[in-house]
Amino acid sequence: MYFIDIAYAKAVAETTETIEETGLLASLGLDGRLFILQLINFAIVAIILWFLVLKPLVKKLAERQKLIDDGLNNAKKAQEQMDRSEIDYRAKILEAKKEAQTILEKTEKDAKTLSDNLKIKAKQEIENLAEQAKKNILKEKDEMMIGLKGETANLIVAALEKILSEKMTGEKDKKMIEEAVSGLGK
């Protein structure tokens, strides 16, 4: 430390002498030419740093930021579009369901109406058939009755001829037959 103190004291002494000789500014090393040279150096550094380092980096950072922002905006738009599509899809599905329900209800109603109509028609046809059958039966019955009457009359005539062949004359016989036939008609 002793040597340092000596050296420092020497330096201080030298500095003090210099101050006395050249003035404060010169002792601090301030010199007009050096100042201008250092100013130029700093200007060169500033120009190099700005145009070759900072500006390109800032530009790239800004471009990247823009890219990210655009990407985020696009993603947001896509999300919104997707949400809208989802809403549309749900609305369409709901509409389709309603439409399907309406169609089903209508179909069911139509089917019921058709069924009812068919039932009515079938019933009517059955009734018609039954009526027709009844008519046919009655007609056949009438025909049969007529036939039966004729047969019966013939049978009675034959039977009566046999029983009364001897006692009856031709006129009596005829009269009796007519009376019998007219009685049958009632």
Add this chain to the structure above:
Amino acid sequence: MHIPTLAPETLFYLFGVIPVTNTIINAWLAIIVFLIIGILISRRASLRPGKLQNFFEFILETLFGYFDQVTGDRKKTLRFLPLVGSVFFFILLSNWLGLLPGTGSIKLGHNFLLRPANTDLNLTVAMALTAVVASHVYGLVTVGIFTHLNKFIQIWPLIKSFKHGPIAIFTAIIEVGVGIIEIISEMAKVLSLSLRLFGNIFAGEVLMTVMSSLVAFAVPTPFMLLELLVGLIQASVFAMLTLVYLSVLTAEPHGTEEH
């Protein structure tokens, strides 16, 4: 042991008249480094950054975070970046270059070839003066000539105050005094900026010289690490103060809208 003198040593003269000191050699070294880095970055700058670009983008983004806290606005930060960024990187690199082997050991003639650039008051004053003058230029452009000058010269309010009675005159006189103090403080800015940087780096250089002279190996290492930190801190302090001056002088003065 050679304790550095306050004034940098002149190595030779350019064209016989311009002295070239060892601090200027250090500044030129910094310029060359920046030029190489600049050429590499500007040629290879892309949206998908390489390692170098990524490293500098990381530093820049970190700086933007601090700068934004002072300016409060990224646009202002970008506006001041050419000056503040240059100040920061130049001080940082020239301080750290002073820690390279060869500084304070390689000699040219009787003087050392290299010496940290910021141990030259010419450079620190040049940067401080540039910062303060630039802050005034930015202020003039941003808030207008009259508004800017009105922060320092309060003559017109003094003339107007004569119509409003003694209290108004007294207030106007105080405002004139405040204006004069502001002018003095602007000069003090240059002094404080330049002397702080010069003092810190010069003291560091003296410390390194003394420690290296005492014990050549291992002992100076912690001090070198300390100097790395000092270099960063001083670069940050200078840059942040410049940014503060720029922000203050480009801000509208309070009560401007009332007049």
